[in-house]
Amino acid sequence: KKIKSISTTFPEAASITPDKLVKFLSGKSLGSFFPKSFPFNTGIGIKDLAVEFDDKGDSLSKVALNFGVGSYAIDGFDGFSIDGMGIGFILDKPTSPQRKATAIISGDGKVGAIPINLSATMGTDPDDLLFSFTASGISLPSLLNTFLSEGKANKMLRYIPESIKNKEISSITTSINPTSKNFSALAQTSFGEAEIQFNAATAEDKSTMLFAFAPPAGFKFSQLSNTLAPMDGIELSGTALIISTLADDDATSNLSALKDEGDIKVEQGVNLFSSFKLSADLAKLLKVNAIKLKGTCNESFTNMSMNAALDLSIPMGSSITMKEVVFGMRLGTVNPIELTIGGKIEAKIGADLVGFNASFGFAPIDQKIKGEFFMNALKKQNATLVTAKTKDELPEWTNPFGMPGVGLRRLGVSAGLDFKNPILISSLGFTGAARLGTVTDRTKHIEGDATIVVDITKPTNSLIDVTMKNMTILAMIEAFVENANIQGQLRTMLNTGIDQGRVLVVPVDGIQAFGKTYNKGVAVSCQLSLAGIKANGDFSLNESGVSGAGSMDAINWGNGAFIISGRTTNKPQFSFSYTKGSVPTFFIDGKISLLGISSETTASLDASGFSFVTTGRIANAFEATLEGKGSFSESSKGVYVRASLRNDLVSQLNAMVTGKINEAIQTTKNTLQGTRNKLKQAQADLKYYDDEIAKRTAQLQGQKAAAAQTVRNEANRAMKEQLDFINTCTANNKSSQRKIDALGNWPWELVEKAAYYTAIAANNTGIESAKVAYAGYLATVNTTADVVETFPNDVLLLDLYTQKGVAQGALAIANVGVDVAEGVSVATLEATKWVMDKALGGLFDIKSAEFSGTFGLNNQYKVNTALNFTLANNPYNLVAEIDFNNLASSAGKIATDILSGTLIKPGFAKTFAAEFKKPLSNIALVAAPTAIAAGSTTTTVVKPVDGQMIVNGQVATAANSTPWQSKYFRIENLWRSGQRLNVENVTPTTTIINDDAFSAQWVLKPVPNTNYFWIENRWRNGERLNAEKELPTVEKIQDAALSAHWEFVKLSNNLYRIENRWKKGSRLHMENGKLECTKIQDGANSAMWYILSSGIIVADAPPVANIWAGKFVRIENVWKKDNVLQIENGPLSSAPINDGAWSANWVFKTVPNTKYIWIENRWKPGLRLNIETGTLTASTINDNSQSAQWELKLVGENSYRIDNRWQGEKSIHIENGKIECSGISSMAQSALWKIRVMQ
Structure with a gap:
């Protein structure tokens, strides 16, 4: 019988981790069906679970789950949280791609001191989830301060009149989207229907917060301000006021009075929307029933403007229509009263719709007149009317007056007359917006927009608003040349100029020009390119405060010779801001390096x-x-x-200097050996010719005695000369030895001693040379002693004497060479090295x-x-x-x-x-400038939310082709400086641990055909870091386990976030003092890791050359640092012993014509390490035995494995507490040795 369904109810206190439910959800996590911010990382309280199967009984058709979660603090809504939620979750067709998830959610919270109940119904897209609640008896400040930071709440409240601010809200219905951070509410109040809108995710300076209300019948505008008292006598219908913190061209409202308005253009401050009914006769004449009224006021109600618009459609020809007549009035402190009239005519020119706007203003008190006339493109050929948003659909007059490559979007002039001023013309203005370019891709076209109004009577009150784009040399070419195909270095050099820029100077609040209203302030925004290097900058100033920011691309010239970059970010940058009544904020981050000398700084200041x-x-x-x-x-x-x-500078300089001296010592040794070889050869040559002369002379015994006597006399003279030379050298040596015996062992006396030893060595060489020559002459005398006949004129004998003369010259030159080489002796250089070593840090x-x-x-x-x-x-x-x-x-x-x-x-x-304890803030304070929007007419000061600035840039994901392969790495936490990820005590955590610890070394192995990596521990060979359980562990786990797949998200050089593949959005971090893998915000330093290799090598390097030939070395264990190979007590052992013990000194001798070495003891020469009998020992053994031949392999920084040639799988180690040679894991530190040269 097939099971159709299973259901169970759990005890009240039952709880589980969401990952236990994966098998019921076809491998997907529970969190993947809900908004990412839901609090699933702390476990859930499970109540009911029911599963249903399909007709076959072998596949799930539905899963139903009732559970509860803990407190939910919705990110962005400061101070507000839902105190626990109950969730009824249903997943239909879990195994099908068409699976559908729904949920009903409820929870409790508080607005101020008033408790509320929130509910939500979730559909297939979790990002559309909306929490809603109703409440009553609350005030507007209490509501805003519950969901917004103090700065954001005050920014809204300062615009709301006191007469409204403290009124009680009788009832309110609110919606919150935790993903988009949108907040909206409709309320019934004593001052009418009201609405509140804002987005909690947007930075304060970019966030539009709206408060709208529709006053009831009998409402008096004078309740807001005495400035509005004249409006109390007008019968208005459908009236609504919208208070906005920023200007917005696309605001919408759900108030019943504005439901038919669609998108509404609002200005910063108070906006009034209403209509004035016309009499029946006037309505019939104008063909309109009412005049639409729109008014704006600043936050202090010191400036107000009111427009009355008649929407008309009166034909004035085949392609011209009168569309609008507007009457206006302006009241304020700068211009007490101003009256305006304007109108708009639409004309169709070819396929383009163009609007011609004209306005006329009169200030009766100041006796000023001004007028404007400007053209505005309304519709581009084949495009929609005015509401177009894409660059290609911006309305324009294409090819005006037949000019190709030109799109005219706005063009106009203005002038003002002042009858009280000696200068009649008081102001002149110009506005224009155009596009230049002929290529198909209009994003490459040059764009410009300028509005300038010069106040001739007071130039400091002039308005400047200029925007430009694509003003580089390269952009100018590509705007007119289709497929210019400029590549390489030429493209880089031509990419110089202004990418985009904006200058906005508004000296007086409320300036109106060419259909826009400007608020007082100064703003500059620019992106420059210099040979492809881009730099950004923003600056704004108004009565509320000042702000600025800047950044530039990182520079790396000469492969690291010159670097300008960010210190903790991907580029050098700064930002600052100050708003009245708040703490200034400041941030700077940068690094500069020249030829390895670098300076870097990060600094920040905020309210915390x-x-x-x-x-x-x-x-x-x-x-x-x-x-x-x-x-x-x-x-x-x-x-x-x-x-x-x-x-380390002194010690490195010491190593460099003494290293050079070592090179000089070796060179001197090589030179000395060469000259001695030449001397030996010259002596051998001279002896050869003496032997040949003796042989030839023996053949000439019948020849003349006189010639023989001549030879004997010459030989006797030369013998005496050589004997005198030997006696002189012997006497000099005795004198030098007496002086040496009188000197001590101070460094400066060692140098003098070295000179005397040099002289003795040179004399001994001369004595040996003279002895050889003396022996040759004596042989000549003895050979010719019995010759009584005169030598004949023998050609062969004469030739031998000639060759002998040449050999004597070569011997003299060789003697001089030996004298020079001995003069720069090894002893002198060794003494110099000792002095330098002590002077440089020794x-x-x-x-x-x-x-x-x-x-x-x-x-x-x-x-x-x-x-x-x-x-x-x-x-x-x-x-x-x-x-x-x-x-x-x-x-x-x-x-x-x-x-x-x-x-x-x-x-x-x-x-x-x-x-040190936790830093003041675990959020990286990083900001990058964002260009001022081209259409903005307001400058607003930046104030970071809660002191946190926003990283403005994409992060890169480390690809599998990184040079991480075949190396070991240390993973070091940014927040916990110096602490490395390790498994020294089984559980993975971060602590300070020494460089040699295998437990803190990791292999990053690519998961094939993905961007993910396995993170394997060196000490626990093959065991991988994974997030299979509540806390990360290191254990054996199958390749397919997604919990052991990790993505490295690059933040800067060697700095990464490490994110789990299975737990989407979860990252490794140390936020709570232990290693966790949960969701955490981007800026958390506790979730940032340095990946450091330090030259650790995974695979064996090729056998190293014998760089220790002719030196005495100690062989010290890496695992137990005081254990040294020695034979102090006879047998070979590994134990502590002082540096001076010769029994712990070894000589590495190269086995001829191989890569192997003999390891021979200094104390007992001839004893070599070997495993001839199966046990590692030090004993005499013949040269041919491969059991005494060893190979050194580099596996780290001065760390070597010593492998036997005879049994290559065996290495020397102390794994079991004693010295032995056997098979052992390549990971074992007990089989690694440091080679230290003894002085």
């Missing part, structure tokens, strides 16, 4: 506090940092400052220094200081703390440390910067 970091670096050798933060909140008011210095070198002070922040009052330094190449640290909350205890501890001699401790201390 301030923070700054500035750092200077010289390559990776020297770094100095100054940082600080302060909190203005009452709960944790205070300041924190820190200064730090890291110095005696005392500060490696790092830190100071920090916390004054009031988190109720702490502390000063910390730390110093890491080397003394005679040994590490030490000094750490001190003064706690002003317990001054006596701090002072007592320091005094005790000083008296006991423990203030300075051996070894380096950890940086305490990494141990």
Whole structure:
């Protein structure tokens, strides 16, 4: 029998994590059916679960679930939350692509002190979900302050008259969309029907907030302001007032009085919409029943304008129609009263509809007259009327007067006359908007828009409004040349000029020009291009405050030789703002680098506090940092400052200098060996010719005695000369030795000793050379001793004497070469190296220094200081703390440390910067400028919401083709500085851990055919980081598990967000002090990670060359750092031992014509490491035995594995507490060794 359905009810306290329901939802998470902001990360309280199967009984047809979730703070609606929700969820056809999800949701909340009940019905698209509630007995300020920040609420409230602001709302119906952040409400009040609209996600300076109301019968406008008193006597119908924080051309309203208006154009301030009924006769004559009235007032009601419009349609010819007549009145403080009349005529020119507008104004008190005439394009050929929104559909008069490539959108002039002023013409104005270009793609066309009104009597009151686009050289070419195809360097260079810009100067509030009303202020916005590098800038100023922002593209010239970039962002940038009555905001972020020398700064200021970091670096050798933060909140008011210095420059310079000296020593050794080889060859050549002469002389015994005697005499003379030379050198050596014995071992005496040793070595070389020559002459004398006959004129003998002369010359030259090489001796250079090493940091070198002070922040009052330094190449640290909350205890501890001699401790201390508590704000304060909209006539100051600025830029996803393959990486948290992701204590977390720890090293393996990666731990070979459970774990998991797939979203150099594939939108973070994978906002530093390789290599590198030949080295274990290979007690062992012990010194000798080495002991030469008997030992063994031949493989920074040649799978290690050679995992640190050269 097939099961049709299953249902169950759970105990009241039952709860589960949503991931347990995946199997009922065909592999999809519960959160994927709801808005992303829903609070599913803390678990749900499950009540009922029912499942239904299809007719076959093997597939789900419906899943129904009743459950509850915790508090839901809707992002953007500051301070408002739903205190728990009950949700009835139904999923039809879970296994089908046509699955349909619905839900009924309810929850409780509060508006001020008044409780409310919210409900929502969700359809297939979760982003369309609307919460709604009704309430009564609340005030407008209470409502706004519940859902908006204080700044946004006050911005709206300052426009609302006091007579309305504090009236009670009798009933209100409200809708909230948690995805789009739209808020709308209709209310019944004592002052009529009212409506409120705003968007909580939009930045304050860009957000339009509307408050509209329709006054009841008998309403008096004088209740708002005495300025409006003249309107009390007019019978108005369908009247509505709309109060708007910004100008908006496309506002809509749900008030019954405005339901037929459609899109409404509103100005900043108070807008009045009404109609005035005409008498029957007048209505019949004009063919209209009423005159539409529209009025605007600023927030203080000091300026007001009122227009009465007659909508007409009176033909004036075949293609000309009178469309409108407008009467106007303006009251204000600048111009007390002004009367206007205007009209509009529409004309069809070809296929384009063009409007000609004319207006005439008269100020009776000031006796001024002004007039305007301008053309406005209303409809482009084959386009819709005026309401077009796309660039291609903007209304224009195409090819006016037959000019190709021109689109005229507006053109007009204005003039004013002042009869009280000696200068009759008081003002002149011009307006124009046009498009230039002939290519099909109109986004490439050049565009410009300008409105300028010059006040001749007072030039400082002149209006300037200029907008331009595509004003680069490249854009000008591509606007007129179809498929210009300019590429490469030429395109880059031509991309220079103004991409887009806006200048708006409004000196007086309420200026009207060519159909627009301008509010007082100054604004400048521009995007420039210089050879393809773009820079943006914004600035605005008005009576409310000032704001500005700027950024530019990052620059990288010469492959890193010169860099300008952002420090924590993708580009250098700044922003600032100040609004009256609020704390100024400021942000700057940038970095500049030239040839490895860099400086970088990040600073921010907002209502919650301030923070700054500035750092200077010289390559990776020297770094100095100054940082600080302060909190203005009452709960944790205070300041924190820190200064730090890291110095490897001296030690690196030392290594560089002594390295060069080492090269010189090696070169000298090579030169000396070469000259000695030449001397040996010259001596051999001379002996050869002496032997040949002796042989030839023996053949000439019957020849003349006189010639023989001559040979003997010459040989005797040369013998005496060589003997005298030997005696002189011997005497000089004895004198040098006496001087050496009288000197000590100070560095400056070592140099003098080296010179005497050099002289002795040179004399010994001369003695050896003279002895060889003496032996040759003696042989000649002995050979010719019995010759009594005169030598004949023998050609062969003469030739031998000639060759002997040449050989004697070569011997003399070789002797000189040896003297020169010995003069720059190895001993002299070794002494120089010792002196330089001690001068450059060998005696005392500060490696790092830190100071920090916390004054009031988190109720702490502390000063910390730390110093890491080397003394005679040994590490030490000094750490001190003064706690002003317990001054006596701090002072007592320091005094005790000083008296006991423990203030300075051996070894380096950890940086305490990494141990500081949570930063003031975990949100990266980042802003990028946005250009002022071309149609805006208002300048408004930027004030970041809650001090948080918005990252304006797309983030890049790391592709699978990154150079992350075949390397190990450390994953370091940005927020918890210096803390690395590791599994040292089984559970993954972040702590400060040393570089060598395999538990903090990871392999990033690409998931095939995706942009995702597996994150595998080096220590726990093959185990992967995953989000399968509530908290991330590291364990064996199958390839197909999406919970182990991670996406790296790049934020800047080496800085990423790490997002899970299975839990969409969830990221790794340390926000709550433990590693979690949940949803968290973009700016959270706790969810940003550095991916650092530091040269760790996954695969074995090729066997390294024997760079230690001729040197003594110690072999030290990476895992247990004090364990050293040695034979101090006879057998081979791995144990601590002092540096001076020869039993722990080894020589690496290259096995001829191979890549392998013998490892031979210094103390007992001839003992070599081998596994001939199966056990690792040090013993004598013949050269041919491969069990004594070893291969070194580099697997990290000066970390090597030592593999046997005979049994290649075996390596030397101490995994089991003793030294052995056997098979072991390539991941094991116990099989890694550091090679340290002994001086």
